[in-house]
Amino acid sequence: MHYSSMLPEVIKLADEAGTRVLHIYQSDFKVSYKEDESPITAADVASHETIVKGLRNISRDIPILSEEGAQSPWEERKHWRRFWLVDPIDGTKEFTQRTGEFTVNIALIEDGEPVMGVVTAPALKEAFWGIKGEGAHKRDRTGRIHRIYVAEPPSTKRVVASKNHMNDETRNFIRALGPHKTIQAGSSLKFCRIAEGHADLYPRLGPTSEWDTAAAHAVLVAAGGDVRKLDGEPLQYGKEDVLNPHFIAAGNWYF
Numbered sequence: 001m002h003y004s005s006m007l008p009e010v011i012k013l014a015d016e017a018g019t020r021v022l023h024i025y026q027s028d029f030k031v032s033y034k035e036d037e038s039p040i041t042a043a044d045v046a047s048h049e050t051i052v053k054g055l056r057n058i059s060r061d062i063p064i065l066s067e068e069g070a071q072s073p074w075e076e077r078k079h080w081r082r083f084w085l086v087d088p089i090d091g092t093k094e095f096t097q098r099t100g101e102f103t104v105n106i107a108l109i110e111d112g113e114p115v116m117g118v119v120t121a122p123a124l125k126e127a128f129w130g131i132k133g134e135g136a137h138k139r140d141r142t143g144r145i146h147r148i149y150v151a152e153p154p155s156t157k158r159v160v161a162s163k164n165h166m167n168d169e170t171r172n173f174i175r176a177l178g179p180h181k182t183i184q185a186g187s188s189l190k191f192c193r194i195a196e197g198h199a200d201l202y203p204r205l206g207p208t209s210e211w212d213t214a215a216a217h218a219v220l221v222a223a224g225g226d227v228r229k230l231d232g233e234p235l236q237y238g239k240e241d242v243l244n245p246h247f248i249a250a251g252n253w254y255f
């Protein structure tokens, strides 16, 4: 099956997960902490369960790697040519701080590349999706769906950066860009802001994992951008170590 035929069902699934997440967001939820001290709530678990169950119905034979799931050992994963890469809630800190800037992320990886991605921001009522070579779309808070494109770079670049994970390396990189304006955004929304033409550059000289970036990476590629390592090589997925190296996300004009 070509993956574009799965897209409507994947969007529906991300929306279903988003509805469950919002329900918890609007309640008096409890925050726990994982071994790496990152926060987790019932919403991460509910979203994970909804997505995994749904993806198994959509495609019984495509394996799944989710931030909140039991992760298959490398001995198994290294044979995966195609897999779903899921972050049930990216921006859990944003969720617990109630900024609304958290996302549900589902990507399809093929030969190390994110070829399809769906990102929804349930509290903002925004959704983004894209398929490599077939364009990217946004559904806005009114429900209108339209094609999105990376912007022509303005002379004052609009740099988008993490609210919760800023560091000196990123600050220095941004400073060296010359005239610029900084926009803060949580989670994978940073890639989406570039994809829809509202920002130009997202330097991430700090840690992320493959599930944090894959779906929004696919949206950005479909909209006319890319995500590359600092050596200019593409950011790839399905590595033994799920941590991403430092990267820059931008329109293709940058690379």
Ligand SMILES: Nc1ncnc2c1ncn2[C@@H]1O[C@H](COP(=O)(O)O)[C@@H](OP(=O)(O)O)[C@H]1O
Pocket: 038, 067, 087, 089, 090, 091, 092, 093, 161, 162, 163, 164, 165, 185, 186, 187, 188, 207, 208, 209, 212
């Ligand atoms: N030390 C670290 N190691 C791995 N990932 C980290 C990290 N610090 C932050 N992140 C990632 O950055 C994401 C949040 O990004 P941002 O600050 O841009 O909103 C987090 O996603 P989760 O909320 O899914 O855990 C987390 O995965």
Ligand SMILES: [Mg+2]
Pocket: 067, 087, 089, 090, 091, 211, 212
């Ligand atoms: Mg994440």
